[in-house]
Amino acid sequence: MSIVPPFPQHYNIYSIYDTRYAVLSKEEGDTLFYLYVSMEYIMHTKCFNVRVYVLQDGVWRMQTSATTKTSSLLYDSKPMLVNNKIYFFVQDKSAWSGVLLLDLSATSFSAIKFPQGVNYGCLNTKLSRADDASSVYLIKLKEFQLRIWLCKGDNWSLVDTICLHDMVANLRMSDRIIDNEQNPPIWIREVGDNAEFMFLMMSGCLLYLDIKCRKLRIWSEDEPSDPIHPFMMFWPPKFPALKDDPTRFVFCP
Template sequence: MEDDATATATATVVAADAVSKVLGDDLLVEILLRVGFPTTLVRASAVCKRWFQHASDKAFLRRFRKLNPPRLLGFYIAGFQGSPRFVPMLPQPPELAAAIRIVKGYGLCADKEWVVIRDCRNGSVFNVLCGRRRGYGPTLAVHSPLCPVRAMAIDPPLSPPQQLQHYNPLRPPIPRSFQILSREEKGGGLSYFYVLMEFAMEEGATDLTTNFTARVSMLQDGVWCMHASATTQIPNWRAGHRAVMVDNKIYMTVTLIDITVLDLTTSIFSTIQLPEGVQYYSSDFMLSRAADASSVYLIEVKEFQLRIWLHKGDSWSIVDTICLHEMCANLMMSDSTVKDTLTSYLRMNHVGDNAEFVLLQMGRFVRYLDMRCKTLSTLYEMSEDEQDRGSISIHPFMMIWPPTFPALKSDPTRNCHVKKEDTRELLDGINIGDN
């Protein structure tokens, strides 16, 4: 196999020498921009030093990503217990078959303890491992199926005794929850944030006003460091809240009437009123990251109608309105196995970045709504046990970026730069992770 791979690489170099005589640098760059996938780009970089220099150039990679954004490979789906399962998003081009095969065969937890995914972004999965064998309290871990060497276990920022230091047996415990949020940096790497949220009713208070405290820790070299902390008063706090991070701001749905925003730069809270007509009691809504650092999306589902709102500056505007009745009717016509879609229980399970897609739970099915193409497809059918428990958690898994290119081989007598031991991996399209 190694001899075959080496022969293939050598033949490619000979062909590349001939092609180089008619391809100028500008034309070559335009061709490389259109190879479509990072796996194909890595293969192209293995042709010769000239191709490598163009393919690995930072300015080129920025253009490549803009033209070929990372693909959605599939979803991690988890029920009440056990290790999450990976469900590929089909159909997929053959260029990504190796990557999907690797992710599908990767186990997030070898000992099959209870795994809860908290964040899944840019090929990295941040999860919480729970189980009796782990003793008191959870263990945090980061996994990268396409680049396993990046996996690491992380201690929580606060030990269990510290988290319970305010406990008073004469008063009910303070409601607490935490979120793991991530932010993609300019170089493509991820920064992780642990957001501990506490709610405490003031002594003697007669209304529904609650003291809300957010303590934000940032992961640096495997250690959590306090990044920001702030307290404010909120009315009508809600359970089951969620948060998204856009640049240096965290948007949280911790009340029934507005969105609470924490600016990490100033450690100051502010609020954003919900769009007119959006009410927690009568509609289901979620937030979504926006590419613009000053904006955030709100996606609302009400009576089989989906509306996308964008908050920019100080106001809301409607970006799109989708009639789910019509889309469900079309799905029932195209798929004879789909029944009772129009009368099924409906809720949102997950919203993609930039409001690009929505995962809808309809009865026993989870369906994928592509917001750009306006198409609805069935992604997953829940088991009887999952149906009895009411819901499942779903996290999309995107192709990792940027790709890892092979090391140059220091041999001035050869135009090919790929190390022999790297050739087979490159031809298989496996070496796609970021070191």
């Protein structure tokens, strides 16, 4: 049985949050790596510090650390790891809001401003990995209007716009679980890779939206209390053949 060692601890009396962290994972070949990301915002210097550790031989080892200046970090969003880069949502109170990018190879930060007219909201703004490791999708939901941008380099291009109003209306007609409220609150719970599908919350129900096929359906009648980790897989799955071993038929009392 594998046991995850305690996470590295840091404390700074000048930081706004001293316990903010995230555990991320990435694949390289047949190996799965786990990263521990420690984030710290220093009030008096307006600096954002990031320390990244990788789990090796049962020990968290420092991989890199970096610092940049910013007015405000959006702590209600979780970072996203793409290839060897970590994306954070950030909002500068004096100028702009957008994405802060940490390149683990170069140990450097860069910033990408949101498309014109886009503001961050923790319930309606998400990032999604793209097939191209140098690109990401930005997904923004405003009322029943869903817009998707693709970022290459530091340029955004609008690639899709979806109106959910008719989809929700059709869902109400086919299923009585959804309330008949005129404009019920709707927000994004999680988004899959390549902006192909997403999970939404509305009227206490978890909804599944197939973005490519433009289909919306009820996934669960109750809001999940645990985090959702969307992923795609081949179906039906193929499992390795069982070995002809008599011990596999032995059961413990």
